[in-house]
Amino acid sequence: MSDPTPAGPHPNAALPAPVLTTPRVTVYHGDAVELLRLLPAGSVDALVSDPPYGLSFNGQAWDDTAGFRESLPHVDTARMGAPEVFEAWCTAWAAGALQALKPGAHVAAFGGARTWHRMVRGLENAGFEIRDQIAWLHTTGMPKSMDLAHAIDKHHGAQRADRIVQRSDHDGVLGATRSVLAKGTPVTEDAARWEGWGTALRPAFEPIIIARKPPAGSLVLNVLEHGVGGINIDGARFAQGRWPTNVALDAGQADALDVLTGSWQGESLSRKFPIFRFEPKPSATDRPRAFGVSHTTVKPLGLMRWLVTLITPVGGVVLEPFAGSGTTIEAATAAGFQVIAVEKNADYLPLIRSRLDQ
Numbered sequence: 001m002s003d004p005t006p007a008g009p010h011p012n013a014a015l016p017a018p019v020l021t022t023p024r025v026t027v028y029h030g031d032a033v034e035l036l037r038l039l040p041a042g043s044v045d046a047l048v049s050d051p052p053y054g055l056s057f058n059g060q061a062w063d064d065t066a067g068f069r070e071s072l073p074h075v076d077t078a079r080m081g082a083p084e085v086f087e088a089w090c091t092a093w094a095a096g097a098l099q100a101l102k103p104g105a106h107v108a109a110f111g112g113a114r115t116w117h118r119m120v121r122g123l124e125n126a127g128f129e130i131r132d133q134i135a136w137l138h139t140t141g142m143p144k145s146m147d148l149a150h151a152i153d154k155h156h157g158a159q160r161a162d163r164i165v166q167r168s169d170h171d172g173v174l175g176a177t178r179s180v181l182a183k184g185t186p187v188t189e190d191a192a193r194w195e196g197w198g199t200a201l202r203p204a205f206e207p208i209i210i211a212r213k214p215p216a217g218s219l220v221l222n223v224l225e226h227g228v229g230g231i232n233i234d235g236a237r238f239a240q241g242r243w244p245t246n247v248a249l250d251a252g253q254a255d256a257l258d259v260l261t262g263s264w265q266g267e268s269l270s271r272k273f274p275i276f277r278f279e280p281k282p283s284a285t286d287r288p289r290a291f292g293v294s295h296t297t298v299k300p301l302g303l304m305r306w307l308v309t310l311i312t313p314v315g316g317v318v319l320e321p322f323a324g325s326g327t328t329i330e331a332a333t334a335a336g337f338q339v340i341a342v343e344k345n346a347d348y349l350p351l352i353r354s355r356l357d358q
């Protein structure tokens with residue numbers, strides 16, 4: 001693979017003017033691959049982000065290979081497959097982040113179950129060390145699976161008279177949606193043979209990769225000189241002071257664990273893990289709307305606050321290169337941190353503004 005990191009900044013290259021500023025928050029509108037390398041070197045204490053997963057989620061252009069190629073005009077991606085383009089793109093933004101972070105600073109970045117290994121490679125290619133992986137277990141994912149038997153009937157040109165599909169119009173959140181109310185009866189012999197087969201599990205797990213910029217010298221000296229390098233165990237304790245785990249649950253997963261183990265009657269097993277509320281369509285508080293637009297992939301505020309607290313020194317500067325509706329920004333400012341954020345899609349800037357106005 002050719003080196004996907006953009007050439008160092010041109011000596012005269014400068015950050016554009018921020019589009020939103022408050023005493024604690026600076027938001028840039030632009031491409032993180034381009035902008036992170038322009039941030040002052042070694043100026044940031046932590047990076048917490050929910051980047052695109054490279055899954056073309058819900059048909060969103062920002063999660064698609066074409067968008068990643070756009071960020072890499074200096075790389076010949078023509079002969080690369082989608083996974084390689086995604087890895088090259090991750091390497092490129094991670095390289096910018098590496099220069100902006102202080103030595104020893106941590107990264108917490110969400111990944112998709114199918115593509116996170118490419119992000120990990122991108123982080124490593126850029127020079128980060130991988131420290132851990134937090135399993136975010138939730139109950140809100142929907143399976144994106146092909147009904148093989150129905151696809152075979154279609155392939156044979158056979159229509160199912162008893163199949164019922166409901167389509168809903170664009171609602172600004174998930175776009176146009178399709179629900180299969182009744183699968184119908186297989187028509188062809190081939191379809192009958194493959195009835196009940198699909199192509200995907202229901203997603204209930206998202207990894208959060210914890211990486212670190214290598215410390216300068218010993219960790220102790222690095223912490224004393226740069227103020228970063230460790231994780232805030234006491235700050236991230238939960239449930240009357242338990243040590244933070246590398247598993248976090250939403251309320252549904254917590255209930256399921258207690259019911260399955262029968263532990264809901266006494267000391268519940270789920271209390272051993274931090275639990276963060278998540279709603280299938282996040283609530284008005286978690287999912288701001290502005291000018292009819294909302295964001296499809298909003299993360300729970302409590303989870304983001306916990307992550308920021310875990311890896312950022314008190315009062316430090318958090319970088320969020322893929323701000324979306326601004327959940328990380330709101331979580332970090334509520335916890336007393338400064339934030340530098342980047343968002344490429346102008347449609348989402350009003351959502352960030354509405355969070356800052358709250």
Ligand SMILES: C[S@@+](CC[C@H](N)C(=O)[O-])C[C@H]1O[C@@H](n2cnc3c(N)ncnc32)[C@H](O)[C@@H]1O
Nearest residue numbers: 031032050062298299322324325327343344345
């Ligand atoms: C997964 S979403 C983040 C959602 C966010 N966690 C929230 O709660 O609203 C990723 C965001 O990254 C933005 N994005 C994609 N490519 C980008 C790039 N190259 N530079 C900056 N932002 C980008 C997308 O527009 C999208 O809003």
